[in-house]
Amino acid sequence: MPNYSKDSLFVLIKSLNRSEKRQFTLYVNRLQNNSDAKFILLFNALDKMEYYDEQLILKQGITTKQQLSNLKANLYRSILSSLRMNPSKKNVRIQIREQLDFATILYQKGLHKQSLKILDKAKLLAFDLEEKTLALEIIELEKVIESQYITRSIAGRADELIEQSDRLSKQYVYATRLSNLSLKFYSEMLTSGYAKSEEDKQRIISHFKDQLLDINFDVLSFREKLWYFKAHVWRCFLIQDYRGAYRYSLSWVNLFYNHPKMIQSHPIWYLKGNSYLFKLILMFKSVERYLYWNNRLENVLNVDTFPQSENIDSQAFLLQFSNKLNIEFIKQTYDGSLLFVKQLQRGLNEYKNMIDEHHFLVLYFKVAALYFGYKKYEDSLKYTNMILFNTRHAVQEDLLFHTRILSLMAQFDSGNDEKYDEYVKANKLLILKMKNHTPIHDSFMKLFEGLSHIYPDQQKKLFTSFVVEAQDLFKNKYYRRSILYIDVLNWARMKID
Incomplete structure (x- = not known):
């Protein structure tokens, strides 16, 4: 995978399609005669680059090293302003915020009734799509206008705004608590991993119940229910339910x-x-x-x-x-066509700046496992190597461990085992550093290390021993996730048969 620069401006420019580039050019030239402006020259220079090269920019004499930072910031803001005006980029939240901005301008000009009219339409849309944060902003501006000026808009206006504000505030509190709970469990998943014991499980369940004691599901609207279900999904994943x-x-x-x-x-x-x-x-x-x-x-x-x-x-x-x-x-x-695998490389090229590399590595692993199922071992090893020899991204330890296991299985079945002992040694060292090390990892390595030291007529005995040991370990439900990656247990059973 190409090592694309992390320079924000360069990545933004490379994400623009032809239509967006044309609109940006029209946007800056419409404001004033900017055809010779330095940031237009910088835009054109960056657009032509395959990789970000600051020294090349300075050699072209577009700007000095001292001015480059400010020039890049100016260009970045101009591109975003241009994109904000693009109808294809205007989702409902941008549209509501735009109406709120218009209403604020009208209010500042003293056109209070016009401002309230726009706010009322924007608020109905925010209510309809449950954009509560925006709805609260709109109501707060309505309060400001109604409290400062005698608009005589409708009778009972104050009571209506108070009721809407109170209702939204309660729902917002629910949404905040549930979103915080969901984020907390997601963070725990990334940092600590799944529950490893009954004590871990009970701690997670207890903390979850404490946060939901006074939340009545029946009064929740769409947004709160969404966070409610998300929090429950993560809780269940953590305790492996x-x-x-x-x-x-x-x-x-x-x-x-x-x-x-x-x-x-x-x-x-x-x-x-x-x-x-x-x-x-x-x-x-x-x-x-x-x-x-x-x-x-x-x-x-x-x-x-x-x-x-x-x-x-x-x-x-x-x-x-x-x-x-x-x-x-x-x-x-394993009797279908694998032509769709070619879409992976096309997707990689198209979305390289929008998808983090870990997701592509996971897809590589799945493709490698699929080729292994088809007994196309050379292709399987090709994709495992794309993970193992990735030097630009830190591979997660669980993915790294199981990729080497899959590679060892492919090497064993294909006879192409030049790196077999090297991978066994590397995985044994990885186990010593793993945060979520379990006995099943040791069992896997005992099998593959043993296969490199015995004669073929002794392999059936080793596979049988592994199956007995693994079956016993998998009685502990907290170890079963290891078999979800690649079914080493079933592979060993097939070797016995």
Whole structure:
């Protein structure tokens, strides 16, 4: 994967399509005669670069080293202003904020009734789409206008604004608490990982209950219910209650199907909910359920009214490509076409600045596992090497460990085992540093280390010993996640048979 610069301005310019570049040029030239302005010259120079090179900019004499920082900041703001005026970038939140800005300008000019008229329309839209933060901002400005000027807009205006403000404030408190709880569990997942014991599980459950004691689900609106389901999904993942996680992710997705207009307003959360749902259906290996929910997703994505943006498109690509891989895994027939794998490289090139590299590495791992299932070991090793020899991104330890295990399986089955002992040694060293080290990791390594030191006629005994040990370890539900990556246990059983 190319090592693209992290310079914010360069990445922003490279994300622009031809239409957006043209609009930016029209925007700056419409304001004043900027054809020779330094930041236009800088824009053109950066647009032509394949990689960010500050020395090349200075050699071209566009600006001095001391002025470059201010020039880049000026150009960055101008591009964002141009994009803000682009109708294709105006989602509902930008539209409501724009109306709020217009109303503020009218208020400052003393045109109070005109300001209130715009605010009233914007508030109805904010209520309809449950944009509570924006609705509160609108109501606060309405209060300012009503409290300073005799508008005589409607009778009982004060009581109406007070009631709306109180209701929104209560809902906002619920949403804040639930979003904080969801974020807390997500953070714990990243830093500490899954519960490793019954004590961990009870601590998580107790903390969760304390935060939800006085929250009545029946009074929650769409936004609060969304955070409610998200918090429950993460709680269930942490304690490895996958059936519970499936129920709440299903409720999350159905919440959107029951409120279709919210898909337009919150497409990313719609996609994320589906992502968790598919992950859990894959665990239960239900082909019918997977195909049913995938068809519903595809029907939504193929509608012309589904929102379009680089961010949304990149997340949709990740989900759709992952689903194609998962359907192959869940069927386990390995008799389909792998032509769609070529889409991965196209997606990598198109969304390289919008998707973090970890997600691509996970897809590489899935592709490697799929090729292994097809017994195309050379292709499998090609994709595992794309993870193992990645020097520009820190690979998560769990992904690194299981990638080496998959590579060892491919090397063993193909006979192409030049790096076999090297990978065994590297994984043993990794185990010593792992934060979430479990006995199942040791069991895996004992198997693969043993295979390199015994004769072929002794392998069946070693595989049998591993199966007995692994089956006993997997009685502990907190170790079972290790088999979700690659089924080493079933692979060993096949070697015995």
